[in-house]
Each structure stands twice: as C-alpha cells, then as structure tokens.
Amino acid sequence: MRKLLAANWKMHLYADTAQALAQQLRHHWQEKGWQNLPTVIFPPLLYLREIANILKHSSIQVGAQNAYPGEFGAFTGEVSVAQVSASGGAWLIVGHSERRQYFAEKAPLLQRKLLDAQHRGLKVIYCIGETLEERRCGETLNVLRQQILEVLQGVSVAWNQLAIAYEPVWAIGTGINATPDQAQEAHAFIRQLLTELGAPASHIPILYGGSLKPENAHELFRQPDIDGGLVGGASLQANSFAAIAAALWDK
C-alpha cells in the first residue's frame, strides 16, 4: 500500500495536550477501523516515548522530526537516531524546509541522517520543495531534481524505508496550498526521477505537504501521484486531522 498520512506537530503542545491528542487519535482510528491507513505522528522529541506508549498496539506509529546520525557522542543538545529508535520512534523526517532554512542543514548532513536512520531500521520521510522565488523563475523541477539527486543518488538507499514529501516552501504554514495540478506535476516528476535512480517508484509513497486541510484534501488526494500528506497546522486538532485521514481513506 502506497498511502501514508503524517502529522508534524513541530514545536507545539505541552505534555498533557500532546497526550490527550494522541489518545483522541488512537480512539478515532479504532472507531473508524482505519487499521490499514498507515499513519505516523511526529511529536516534539521530548514527548516521543510517552506518545509511543499511548499508541502502542495501535495502527499509528511515531517518529522524530529531527535526529543526529549515530548512537552516542559529544554533541550537546542533540538526540541521536539510535536514541529515537530506542524510545519507540519508527520514522524520521529529513530535509524539512524549516531545518534547511533556520538550521542551515545541507545535503551532506541530510544524506548522513537518512542513511543512518535507515541503517538503524527507521523509515524516512525525505522532504523537498521549491521557494516562491524559484517557482516564479520557472526553476521548480530543477530544484526538485537537485534535492533528490544530491541526497539519494550514488548511495545505497533502502527504498522500502523511504517516503518523499513534496512541500512547496511557499505553501507551508501560509494557508495557500499548491493547486492539485501543480502538486500532481511535481509528484509525477519525482516518481519519474525515482525510477531513473532505479527505485521501485510505484511503491514509494509521495506525500503532499503545505497547508493541507479538510477543505482541500479530497481534491489533492484525487491526483494519481499524491499518495498522502504531511500535515502541520491541521494535525494539531483531532477533528481536522481525522477529516484529512477520511479523505485519504476514501482515495
């Protein structure tokens, strides 16, 4: 199954509200019978273990929004991929535009994170996307090509532990989503590129992210190459995240 729905809670919520939200989602997924709708939640790292415990034996997995490659080391303030895994994390987000933009993360580090996470058994959502300026200059597909090649080419990627998220930077947190046509064009291009890299592209989930909400989810998910979503703002309320899940379930 190619479908995947992901909730990126970013740096939001306190422990009690995070737990309550996880409990609501667990209950809702059970009630709706969404056991076969692959879903993953990315809480703030501090709450990873308790959210993983709440979701144990449910169909919802948890992951880390960020982690440093390796096990232990003198890297003050960092949390390692191995520690994430030992705390119940099954997924890692790599290359989110906020990490690229605010923390200056570049391809060599992103590649190390991706490979180390896969090596330790985690699945990875690798995020790519163009800025508004790049889109206006007609550079969108070139940017996507570069972001894919500089991290996934020439190394041994575990394709069955990978999802891609197409997240136009101008759509993240702005309330303005890519149109279904814009998103489909990007997704089809990414799938073609993955094929050229020798990946089993028809099995790799390609998610859309960027102001995804209940109002636009159906239209976006109707596109043949949009396999799910990476949801920020609308994942912070059980009702809106569940409405997006329902749209994907209907796909």
Ligand code: PEP
């Ligand atoms: C994101 O965090 O990756 C994201 C797409 O955020 P939002 O849904 O709020 O635009």
